[in-house]
């Protein structure tokens with residue numbers, strides 16, 4: 001059973017494990033734990049700090065400064081003060097700083113990966129994957145920094161020239177979630193700095209360490225004081241409330257849940273701020289009768305279990321054609337039963353702990369609700385005993401309409417299967433959600449694939465693939481999944497203002 005596999009991963013420490021533990025301690029001691037304001041590390045104004053815990057063991061990894069409204073105001077002052085000179089830097093200089101940071105993160109990839117596994121829980125191999133993915137935003141935007149273009153042309157009347165130029169929007173507030181501690185930060189920091197904007201970043205209190213290490217690396221790469229300021233806090237309302245209310249702020253970029261995003265949009269309306277909102281998802285994973293079922297199973301394992309299911313892009317609803325539902329379920333179940341659960345640092349672990357007890361409770365509640373409405377648990381469906389917030393990788397089939405699991409983000413290793421009969425019904429079920437971030441579809445019919453691109457109501461579509469994220473592509477959602485795009489050419493545009501100038505002919 002998975003319980004015993006899990007226990008195996010927690011055997012008393014062998015020699016190798018002792019060495020690993022000391023590597024963890026050395027890394028943790030090297031990560032800054034203060035606020036970073038105006039180029040200096042400092043304690044919180046009230047001297048308080050908070051604990052960052054390892055979700056696999058419950059033990060405390062570090063104590064980090066607990067920023068206040070006063071600290072937020074100081075960070076905003078620093079960002080506002082640095083805004084003018086940073087906006088005037090040569091694009092090549094900004095590009096070089098980002099590129100040097102990319103090189104430094106790559107050189108320290110093992111440290112970043114281990115740190116994310118420790119504070120967030122994801123398996124080490126996946127954390128290494130996030131370093132590659134997250135770091136790519138720094139390289140991509142280092143390349144975009146020197147390609148900020150404009151337009152110049154005659155006006156239609158032939159009496160003058162029209163100049164369209166692009167300028168940094170100004171000081172930004174960047175708010176990130178805990179599930180991808182590096183990538184969610186670089187996806188905002190990369191384009192903001194490339195565009196010439198300064199910022200105050202507030203990472204999630206569950207996983208602040210990765211952002212703090214990133215700041216250290218950026219500083220070593222030559223980022224001038226005040227350009228990027230960090231306020232860690234357990235009181236996000238007070239800190240972000242202070243920054244958002246500041247009349248010098250020009251933009252708010254948020255990644256997190258839809259309810260918090262909605263509240264922040266209302267606050268941003270007061271200052272008529274530009275906003276980018278990367279919110280929740282409820283991705284459908286549609287397997288058509290003509291799909292290559294083995295490939296669909298491969299894609300399903302990635303789309304569902306990557307990041308322990310704690311991804312906004314995680315497949316939340318498996319909508320499978322009745323003709324292939326039994327085959328798909330049997331094959332996917334065999335793969336799920338072979339998964340190894342444990343602390344992400346242990347060799348071969350594929351499923352780490354959920355971020356906290358609340359997250360585990362949510363996954364369990366959604367499974368119970370589905371079962372109460374007639375679904376069947378094929379494998380898993382329980383908490384794992386012992387320390388840490390582990391939940392068994394789970395497959396639930398025969399999920400009935402009206403089940404909460406079809407409407408809400410599971411954010412855990414639970415794969416829920418419902419069936420459909422024809423394309424029209426499959427598409428209708430896929431779109432039957434308030435969210436619209438990403439949809440996955442498996443089919444061997446090209447014409448059907450092209451119909452789906454038009455019919456699916458999401459910002460992103462994966463055809464015969466379980467992962468779509470790429471620094472070169474515009475990432476983002478429609479409906480309640482948000483506003484704006486991160487990555488690609490679109491990503492830097494969110495941090496640029498357009499200015500039109502008319503120059504009449506003399």
Ligand code: NAD
Pocket residue numbers: 175176177178179180184202203204205236237240241255256257258260261263264277278279280281311312313409437476477481482
């Ligand atoms: P969350 O909304 O609880 O928190 C996100 C951030 O907002 C954190 O930094 C948090 O401290 C801060 N926050 C919370 N309350 C706040 C308030 N009142 N005022 C200001 N800031 C506040 O979300 P989470 O649990 O950290 O992350 C999971 C959610 O993020 C999921 O819904 C997931 O789908 C979403 N997400 C979306 C994307 C995307 O790109 N669309 C990517 C990753 C995660």
